[in-house]
Structures are given as structure tokens and as C-alpha cells.
Amino acid sequence: MIVNVYHRTVPNAKNLEKIEVLKNFSAGIRAAGDTCNDINDSAYRVSDVGVLQGWISNETRQGHLALRNLIINQQLAHHKHVVAIDSNLFLYKNKENPQHYLRYSFDGIFPNTGNYCDKNVNSVRWKKISSRLGLTLKDYRKNGNHILLCLQRNGGWSMGGVDVQDWAINIISKLRMFTDRPIVIRGHPGDKRTREYLDPKHPSCRLSGVSNVTFSNPSSSLQDDLQNCWAVINHNSSPVVGAAIEGYPIFVTDADRSQCREIANTDLSNIENPVMPDRQRWAERISMFHWNFDELRSGECWRHMRDYI
Numbered sequence: 001m002i003v004n005v006y007h008r009t010v011p012n013a014k015n016l017e018k019i020e021v022l023k024n025f026s027a028g029i030r031a032a033g034d035t036c037n038d039i040n041d042s043a044y045r046v047s048d049v050g051v052l053q054g055w056i057s058n059e060t061r062q063g064h065l066a067l068r069n070l071i072i073n074q075q076l077a078h079h080k081h082v083v084a085i086d087s088n089l090f091l092y093k094n095k096e097n098p099q100h101y102l103r104y105s106f107d108g109i110f111p112n113t114g115n116y117c118d119k120n121v122n123s124v125r126w127k128k129i130s131s132r133l134g135l136t137l138k139d140y141r142k143n144g145n146h147i148l149l150c151l152q153r154n155g156g157w158s159m160g161g162v163d164v165q166d167w168a169i170n171i172i173s174k175l176r177m178f179t180d181r182p183i184v185i186r187g188h189p190g191d192k193r194t195r196e197y198l199d200p201k202h203p204s205c206r207l208s209g210v211s212n213v214t215f216s217n218p219s220s221s222l223q224d225d226l227q228n229c230w231a232v233i234n235h236n237s238s239p240v241v242g243a244a245i246e247g248y249p250i251f252v253t254d255a256d257r258s259q260c261r262e263i264a265n266t267d268l269s270n271i272e273n274p275v276m277p278d279r280q281r282w283a284e285r286i287s288m289f290h291w292n293f294d295e296l297r298s299g300e301c302w303r304h305m306r307d308y309i
Contacts, residue, residue, distance in 0.1 A: 001034040001035065001048045001049065001306065001309075002034070002035045002037070002047045002048050002049075003029050003034055003035065003036050003037070003047060003048060003049045003050075003051060004036075004037045004039050004045055004047040004049070004050050004051065005022050005025060005026045005029075005036060005037070005038050005039060005050075005051040006022075006039045006050060006051065006052050006067065006071055007019070007022050007023075007038060007039065007040050008039070008040065008041065008042050008064060008067055009022075009052035009053045009054060009064050009067055009068050009071070010022065010053050010054075010064065011054075011063075011064050017097070017100060017102075018053050018054075020100075020293065021053065021085055021100070021102060021293070021296070022051065022053055022085075024293045024296035024297045025051055025083075025085075025296050025301075025302070026038055026051075027296070027297045027299075028295075028296045028297055028298060028299040028300070028301055028302045029299070029302050030299075031297065031298060031299030031302075032299035032302045032303050032306065033299075034302070034306070042066075042067050044067075044070050044071055044074050046074065046075070046078050046080065047075075047080065048080055048081065048309075049075075049080065049081045049082070049083060049106075049309070050071045050072075050075045050080070050081070050082050050083070051082075051083040051085075052067075052068050052071055052072075052082065052083070052084065052085070053085050054068060054084070054085065054086070055068065055072075055084050055086065055109040055157065056068045056069045056072060056157070076107065081106050081107055081309060082106065082107055083104060083105070083106060083305070084104070084105050084106075084107075084108070084109050084114065085102055085103070085104055086102065086103050086104075086105070086109060087102065087103070087238065088101045088102055088103060088290065089103060089238045089241045089259060089286055089290070090129070090133050090135060090241065090242070090245075090290070091238065092221070092222045092223065092238070092239070092241070092242030093133050093134060093135060093242070094133070095189075099132055099133060099292050100292050100293040101129065101133070101290045101291065101292045102290070102291065102292075103116075103289045103290050104116075104117070104289055104290075104291060104301065104305060105117070105289060106305070106308065106309070109157065110236070110256075110257040111256075111257065111258070111259055111261065112256045112257055113257075115308055116288070116289040117288060117289055117304060117305050117307075117308045118285045118286070118288040118289055119308075120288075121281070121284045121285050121288055122284075122288065123284050125284065125287040125288055125290075126283050126284040126287040128287075129287045129290060130283070130287075132292075135245055136245075137245055137247075137279055137280065137283055138245070138246055138247035139247055140247050140248075140249065140276045141229075141247045141248055141249075143230075144228055144229045144230035144231075144248075145181065145182065145228045145229070145230060146181060146182045146183065146184045146228065146229055146230060147175065147179070147181050147182070147183045147184070147229070147230055147231050147232075147233065147271065148183075148184050148186055148216075148225055148226065148229050148231070148232045148233070148243075149168055149171060149172075149183060149184070149185045149186065149233050149234075150186045150188075150222075150232060150233065150234040150237075150239035150240065150243075151164045151167070151168060151185065151186065151187050151188050151191075151194075152164060152188055152234070152235050152236075152237045153188045153190055153191045154188075154191055154193060154197075158235070158236060158237050158257075159235060160254075162235075164188075164191075164197075165197055165205075165206050165207060167235060167253070168185060168207060169206065169207065169210075171233060171253065171268070172210060172213060174268045175268055175271060177269070178268065178269050178271050178272060179271050179272055180212065181212075181230060181271075182212050182213075182214065183212060183213045183214075184213075184214055184215070184216055184225060184229075185198065185207060185213065185214070185215050185216065186216040186220075186222070186225050186239070187215075187216065187218065189218075194218065195218055198215045198218075199215075200215070222239055222242050222243070223242075223246070226242075226243060226246055226248060229243075229248055230248075230249075231248060231249045231250065231251060231265075231271060231274055232248050232249070232250050232251070233250075233251040233252075233253070233268075234250070234251075234252055234253075234258075235252065235253050235254050235258075236252060236253075236254035236255075236257040236258040237258075238259075240252060240258070240260050240264065241259065241260060241286070244260060244263055244264075244279055244282075245279070245283070249265060249274035249275070249276055250263070250264050250265065250274075251264060251265040251266065251268060251271070251274070252264040252265075252266060253266070259286055260282070262277070262281075262282055263277045263278075263279050263282045288304075291304075
């Protein structure tokens with residue numbers, strides 16, 4: 001099998017983790033006995049598999065985004081595969097990610113568009129990852145006060161073009177049909193504009209003055225905001241992973257593209273009586289596409305993924 005690893009898909013040279021992950025992936029491909037070509041320019045070459053860091057979004061596709069777009073479109077047009085590398089779903093535990101766990105998939109960034117190589121679940125992986133990261137599936141919390149709305153990054157692929165303030169306003173409107181609980185809005189920690197549109201004094205904030213709605217402190221961690229929480233609502237991204245592990249009922253509004261679809265509530269009318277499914281099998285499943293740098297270099301990650309081609 002021939003695999004091309006495209007190093008120019010990294011946005012800049014300052015993010016060492018994004019640089020090192022591609023180097024380690026290359027080493028693992030060779031360790032597994034396959035041919036790996038390290039591509040250090042912006043030219044595309046057809047191969048059985050192309051490996052890139054990140055994915056493409058709705059932003060203007062220039063520079064590294066244009067290269068990602070070219071690789072993805074050309075590989076799929078040739079009926080070949082693309083490996084996407086994305087953030088660690090367990091990052092809430094330690095945002096520095098010292099263990100360098102990231103998630104890997106073929107041909108898409110969502111569970112309904114990509115192959116996350118998670119059909120054959122080995123419970124040993126969850127035991128290994130949970131031990132290394134200090135994760136425990138806590139019993140469900142059956143009390144609490146506020147509802148936590150976790151916003152995603154405004155723009156980009158995860159929201160599908162929906163403005164996060166519009167999303168929040170719509171959710172609050174629906175919730176008020178079924179509950180009068182206080183609502184706390186948590187901004188995405190990686191969205192640089194959060195401090196503007198979640199600042200009641202800023203003209204871009206359209207959520208100020210809504211009854212019984214407050215904003216999380218920008219410096220608060222997810223675990224801080226979960227204190228005395230009743231339930232957590234998100235569109236389709238990672239905050240509800242941490243909330244579910246910590247024992248809080250979760251709701252998602254885009255279940256098809258959420259990695260929590262099998263354990264999440266989807267009907268906001270159940271906000272006062274949320275379903276609390278067993279999470280063990282889910283935790284074991286999502287651990288199947290998380291790998292650290294040592295497992296990349298040894299070829300363990302690539303051997304696992306290669307079986308799904």
C-alpha cells in the first residue's frame with residue numbers, strides 16, 4: 001500500500017503537535033511495512049491513502065486549506081482514501097494533551113460521513129486510555145440546577161454555517177416551553193470572538209437581557225461550569241463527551257454528526273426527564289479512534305486502521 005503524508009496541510013510551523021503527528025504517522029506506516037512518501041510541497045500525488053492534518057471548512061480556501069481541499073477532492077474522485085486527524089474528544093480533562101492522543105478517521109470528519117474504524121470494539125483500549133488520562137465513567141447525576149448550553153466555534157464545518165447565537169436563541173426559546181431552569185451559556189474556548197458576542201456590553205451580543213440566562217466566565221473550565229448542572233446541551237461537538245463521562249445527562253441538536261448520538265437525548269421536551277443510557281459501550285467505541293504518538297510510531301494505529309480499507 002502506498003501512503004502520501006502531506007506535511008504542508010499544517011497551518012503554521014508554531015504548532016509542534018500538528019507537525020509531530022504527521023512525522024509519527026509516517027514512521028508508523030513504514031513500521032507496518034507499507035510505503036510512505038513524505039510530501040513537503042503543495043503538489044498533489046494520487047496514492048492509496050493521503051494523510052492530512054485537519055479537514056476543510058467553509059472558510060476561504062487559501063494556503064493550507066486549499067491544499068487540504070485539493071487532496072480530499074482528488075483522493076475521493078480517484079476512489080482512494082484520506083486520513084483526517086482531529087482533536088482529542090477527552091481534552092476536557094487536560095487541555096494541554098500531554099499524552100498526545102488525537103482522533104483518526106477515513107474520508108470524513110463526522111461519524112455519518114467518515115469511517116472511524118470503530119466497528120470492532122476492543123474494551124482494552126478504553127481501559128488503557130481511561131487509566132492514562134484519569135477518566136472514570138461516573139454515576140449519573142440526578143440533581144442539579146442550571147442547564148449548560150455549550151456553544152461551538154462560530155463558522156467552520158461543525159455548525160454547518162449556522163450562527164451560534166442564532167442556535168442558542170432558538171434552543172432557549174424551545175427550552176422555555178418545558179422548563180424555567182436558569183441557563184448558562186458557555187462559549188467555545190477556541191473562538192476568538194467569544195469575548196465579544198458573549199459580552200452583554202458589546203454591540204454584537206444578541207443574547208444579553210434574556211431572562212434567567214447568564215454567561216460562563218471565559219476563564220472557567222468545563223468542569224467548573226458543570227458544578228450544580230442539571231443537563232448539558234450542544235450541537236454536535238466534544239463538550240458533551242466530557243459531560244457524559246462526568247455523569248451529566250446530555251442533549252444534542254445534530255445527532256447524526258455527533259459522536260455521542262447513541263447516548264444523547266435529542267428531544268428538548270424531555271429536559272426535565274432526560275434519558276440516561278448506559279455509556280460503557282459508547283466509551284469503548286470512541287476509544288477505538290484515539291491514538292497517541294507512541295502508538296503512531298510503532299505502527300499500531302496504522303495496522304488497526306488499515307484493516308478497514
